[in-house]
Amino acid sequence: MIFQGTGGSNTKTGLVFEGKTDLSEFLSNQRGYKVENGNVFYKNELVGRIFKKFGLYKFLKELNIDWRPLISKRLLPDDCIFVIIANTLFVIECKFQRVAGSVDEKLQTCDFKRKQYQKLLSKANIEVEYIYLLSDWFRKPEYKDVLDYIHSVNCFYFFEYIPLIKLGLPVPEND
Numbered sequence: 001m002i003f004q005g006t007g008g009s010n011t012k013t014g015l016v017f018e019g020k021t022d023l024s025e026f027l028s029n030q031r032g033y034k035v036e037n038g039n040v041f042y043k044n045e046l047v048g049r050i051f052k053k054f055g056l057y058k059f060l061k062e063l064n065i066d067w068r069p070l071i072s073k074r075l076l077p078d079d080c081i082f083v084i085i086a087n088t089l090f091v092i093e094c095k096f097q098r099v100a101g102s103v104d105e106k107l108q109t110c111d112f113k114r115k116q117y118q119k120l121l122s123k124a125n126i127e128v129e130y131i132y133l134l135s136d137w138f139r140k141p142e143y144k145d146v147l148d149y150i151h152s153v154n155c156f157y158f159f160e161y162i163p164l165i166k167l168g169l170p171v172p173e174n175d
Contacts, residue, residue, distance in 0.1 A: 023079045023092065024050050030164075031172040040081065042170045048083045056080060063124045070119045077117075086168035088127040091117055096135045107132065107146045111153035131166070132157040 027033045027040055027050075034041045038055065040048035051059055053076040060067055067074065079092040091114070095103050114130035121128055132150065134157055150157050156166070164171050 023081060027169075032170070033172070040169075046084065047169060048081045050079065050081050051077070052079055053077065060120060063121075065120065065123055067120055071116050075113060075116055075120075081167060081169075082126070083168040086127070087125070088129055088168060089117065089121055090129045090131060090167050092131050092133055092162065094133045095138070104143075104146070107138075107143075107150065110150055110155040114153070114155055130155040131162060133162055134159050136160060 024035045024038070028035045032043050034044075035050065038050045039046055040050060049059065054074075056077060057067060057074065059082065077091045078094050080089055081092070082089045093110075095107065110130050110132065114128055117128045117130065132155070136159055138147070138157075139159060147157060158166075
């Protein structure tokens, strides 16, 4: 699927939402990709590093960045990948919903969170992209305003699927 909902469904070229998505597992199953200890290789070349929750803070420590003077509370991403060639950290938050609930309001926090992540990584000159991976529940008309807002603050969302190309990762060649 493409940005904001319609399009192809080639599940070999993007991260597919399955209720609980794991970026490492997905990439490991793609031709040419290998993930070892969070390091992402494509055709044996290091192309990225994956972090979950507290793993991001180990990366910050490697960069000699102390998060405490920069933000007041830790952010714990569902998944994120630092794509080396893009010099960008892609924060991926998965939101799965089957009934109305508190996730509705959480979608409105993307601008604040993206700016917090940018504060953390600005000393390393690393860009930040904030992406929601949403279940089809959020296609309902009552989410139009919040989805418009997400886009208006330079954050992104995808339904059920994120194309590898959006993450700046190589797309495996077809057979």
